[in-house]
Amino acid sequence: MKIMRRAGIEAAKLAVVLWFVSVFAFLALRLTPGDPAVLLLGPQAGRPDAAETLARLRTEMGLDQPWPVQYGIWLGDILRGDFGVSSRSGVAxxxxxxxxxxxxxxxxxxxxxxxxxxxxxxxxxxxxxxxxxxxxxxxxxxxxxxxxxxxxxxxxxxxxxxxxxxxxxxxxxxxxxxxxxxxxxxxxxxxxxxxxxxxxxxxxxxxxxxxxxxxxxxxxxxxxxxxxxxxxxxxxxxxxxxxxxxxxxxxxxxxxxxxxxxxxxxxxxxxxxxxxxxxxxxxxxxxxxxxxxxxxxxxxxxxxxxxxxxxxxxxxxxx
Amino acid sequence: MSDQALLEIRDLSVRFSASAPPAVRGVSIRVEAGTRVGIIGESGSGKSVTAMSVLRLNDERIAHYGEESSITLDGRELLKAPLSAIQGVRGAQASMIFQDPMSVLNPVFRVGHQVRDVLVAHRPELRKTAKALVIESLDAVGIRNPAAVYRQYPHELSGGMRQRVMIAMAIASSPRLLIADEATSALDVTVQAAVLETIGALADDRGMAVLMITHDMGVVARFCDYVYVMYHGEVVESGAAADILTSPQHDYTKKLLASVPRLHGDQPRTA
The missing domain is CATH 1.10.3720.10 (MetI-like)
Structure with missing residues (x-):
């Protein structure tokens, strides 16, 4: 009984720590300069007609959504066991x-x-x-x-x-x-x-x-x-x-x-x-x-x- | 008194640094086989340093013994012997037990194993039967249910029990001399009396001499046949315990006696 209770408390603490880490991991990159779509497109992103392509890429990656929505989608996926795919290589x-x-x-x-x-x-x-x-x-x-x-x-x-x-x-x-x-x-x-x-x-x-x-x-x-x-x-x-x-x-x-x-x-x-x-x-x-x-x-x-x-x-x- | 006592400390001087005065000066103490001798004094009187010198437990990187000093156990010189030889004396011919039952046993080993270790260290041939012998000695020092205590850890035992375990350790290989350094001082009075009684009974049974280091006149009165009074690193008075208690000669001894709290207020506070 005591052990179950203790395990429950530890699990709750673990969940809180993981939630903090998830928020931090989510914000850390978004708060640093650098646009994933631009980096993905490479040198072509500098061309004058690239704006449309960039916008489409952002939509595909879900980056046009507000941060809370992005975070919610990511967290929901993780809770279902889906950690997503690399935007660069497409590998899980x-x-x-x-x-x-x-x-x-x-x-x-x-x-x-x-x-x-x-x-x-x-x-x-x-x-x-x-x-x-x-x-x-x-x-x-x-x-x-x-x-x-x-x-x-x-x-x-x-x-x-x-x-x-x-x-x-x-x-x-x-x-x-x-x-x-x-x-x-x-x-x-x-x-x-x-x-x-x-x-x-x-x-x-x-x-x-x-x-x-x-x-x-x-x-x-x-x-x-x-x-x-x-x-x-x-x-x-x-x-x-x-x-x-x-x-x-x-x-x-x-x-x-x-x-x-x-x-x-x-x-x-x-x-x-x-x-x-x-x-x-x-x-x-x-x-x-x-x-x-x-x-x-x-x-x-x-x-x-x-x-x-x-x-x-x-x-x-x-x- | 025979010519050669079991333990003979002659003209012992111990110095911890060249500049400071010696901690012990010209101390001579005799303990005959099977007797109970006390050393009484306040903290800093040099009584513990004297006792520790017998088993060479002072840190000899800083402690220096006088040239003329000598300690013999059963006629064998200890102060000048190599430390490797002393290791076979410690716990075997002479054992020492200490104050503070909280910390004298290793916290991460079962107490039975700690006693067994001492026995096997001195009597390797007993390895096979050691456990039974240890349980016997735990029983001998008055521990109830010794087989269960054998498997317990120090923190699971009371202070009195731990002190008894240490006594079991000390007597495991039947030494002829037991040195007890304030061994009962940290225990409450009833436990203290019981532990003293156990030590006394063991000493009588085995013909083991006891050198009791204490600051407590009550312990001397209850336990010792003969007593040395130490003050500022020197023996200031010695004699049969009964004589010292009733007619002390030295001022310091009188003060020590006067410091014993009394239940009846009609007795003088100072002699």
């Missing part, structure tokens, strides 16, 4: 988004899989050897990792590994189901770029948590009871320091999608980020609105899953 938005998911998904997944274990090891070690060499090195490296822009880092890696050393490709995406070797080699640089940023953020987080945990009374108890140092640091302290990380990773997924957009663009992976970028530049309203909404749903769901996972791992949180 859902299809475009689905095609763009794998590169983004593998990029983020790869970055998380690399950054999480490394940040745990380095964060814990730095906190344990506080003010020692490991600590100083970790603090310096994480500061750099957080401060260096992903785009710059991506280009830097390309210059070193693709141009100068010529050992890794500078971009492209192959499905792992078609050719895993090629996929793996292509993903090394983009995943590294994103993992360095995420690793910097997470290491800082683990470091702060672990510094706090290591000072706790229960750590002194474990010391006084003769529990070995590795077990104290990597079992007793780690479980406490790392549990909140689940939430952080969940929250960071949104930021990661944002970071992934840039990294994708640098490496030409053709993921969600690139789809959004090109759609924004083309003023492809339907695609931008649909992609933003669908991405939001996924990010929110990941957040909820992280919350659920946290509840399972931390015994103190129970219903």
């Amino acid at each position: 938005v859902v299809e475009l988004v689905a095609g763009a998911v794998p590169p983004t998904l593998f990029l983020i997944l790869g970055a998380v899989l690399i950054a999480v274990p490394l940040s745990i090891i380095f964060g814990m070690a730095a906190a344990y050897f506080r003010n020692g060499i490991v600590d100083r090195a970790v603090r310096l490296v994480t500061t750099l990792a957080i401060a260096i822009p992903a785009v710059w880092l991506g280009l830097f890696l390309i210059i070193i590994f693709s141009v100068t050393l010529d050992i890794l490709p500078s971009g492209g995406f192959t499905s792992p189901f078609d050719d895993f070797g090629e996929f793996f080699i292509q993903m090394i640089l983009p995943v590294t770029t994103l993992a360095i940023f995420l690793g910097g953020v997470l290491t800082r987080f683990v470091y702060a948590e672990a510094s706090d945990v290591l000072r706790q009374d229960y750590m002194r108890t474990a010391l006084a009871m003769g529990i070995s140092t590795p077990r104290r640091v990597f079992v007793y302290a780690m479980r406490n320091a790392v549990t909140p990380m689940i939430t952080i990773v969940g929250v960071q997924i949104g930021a990661l999608v944002g970071g992934a957009v840039l990294v994708e663009a640098v490496f030409g992976l053709g993921g969600i980020g690139q789809l959004l970028l090109s759609s924004v530049l083309n003023r492809d309203y339907q695609v931008v609105q649909g992609a933003v909404l669908l991405t939001t749903i996924v990010v929110l769901l990941v957040g909820y899953l992280a919350d659920l996972a946290y509840r399972l791992v931390d015994p103190r949180i129970t219903e």
Whole structure:
């Protein structure tokens, strides 16, 4: 009963957030200069007799309607499960988004899989050897990792590994189901770029948590009871320091999608980020609105899953 | 008194920085096997630092022991031993329990597993039967329904229960010395009395000596055979608990005794 009620409240909150996002996605492009019809028509839009064609295009795209009507039609379609088609290519938005998911998904997944274990090891070690060499090195490296822009880092890696050393490709995406070797080699640089940023953020987080945990009374108890140092640091302290990380990773997924957009663009992976970028530049309203909404749903769901996972791992949180 | 006590602290000095005065100066304390010894003093008197020195729990990156200082347990020098060797002493030959039952147990592990960990750390050969032994010791420290408590988390237990779990942890591998640092101070008086009684009974059963660190004369009166009074990092007075309580010599001890609240107003507030 209580769980049903809670689920109901969460669903209502989700609906409100999605409604806000839908309004925002709808207005964001319309409030920026640029006419989709003009962009679609291309150079011809400059011709003196183009006015009629433009008007017809606008009517076809429903852009001659007032905004509230446009919004109402779009929302109604979405509620029926229809996200519309690209005004540029005529391909269904859902299809475009689905095609763009794998590169983004593998990029983020790869970055998380690399950054999480490394940040745990380095964060814990730095906190344990506080003010020692490991600590100083970790603090310096994480500061750099957080401060260096992903785009710059991506280009830097390309210059070193693709141009100068010529050992890794500078971009492209192959499905792992078609050719895993090629996929793996292509993903090394983009995943590294994103993992360095995420690793910097997470290491800082683990470091702060672990510094706090290591000072706790229960750590002194474990010391006084003769529990070995590795077990104290990597079992007793780690479980406490790392549990909140689940939430952080969940929250960071949104930021990661944002970071992934840039990294994708640098490496030409053709993921969600690139789809959004090109759609924004083309003023492809339907695609931008649909992609933003669908991405939001996924990010929110990941957040909820992280919350659920946290509840399972931390015994103190129970219903 | 035999020649060699179970625990012998000789001329202990502890300094936390070169500029500040030492936290503990020339403290000597003897604990005979199977006896109950108290150290009483206000906060900052150095009693906890002294107790922590026995198991080398002070942060030795900042704590420095005097050249002439020595602590022996069963004739074995602890202060000069490598920390790796001390690890086998902690929880095995001598255990220590602490104040604040809210925070002394790890919040994300079942309490049974925490006790089991200590047992297995010192007696790896007992791994297979450890669970049964842990449930036995939970029972021994007066926890009702120990099999159920084994599976519980610290936040599901009351303060008194948590303190009992920590005692179970401390006695898991039958140490000869238990150091209790204000172990009952955070508990309310009735629970405090019950926990003290449990510690006393366990000590008697197992011939385990107890070094009780406290600021509470009531605890000394109820529990200790012998007591050392510490003030400003030094032992200012020591003797049989009964003697100290009835005829204190040092001014500070008199003040400590006077600070004990009394139920009857006809007794003098100051000695």
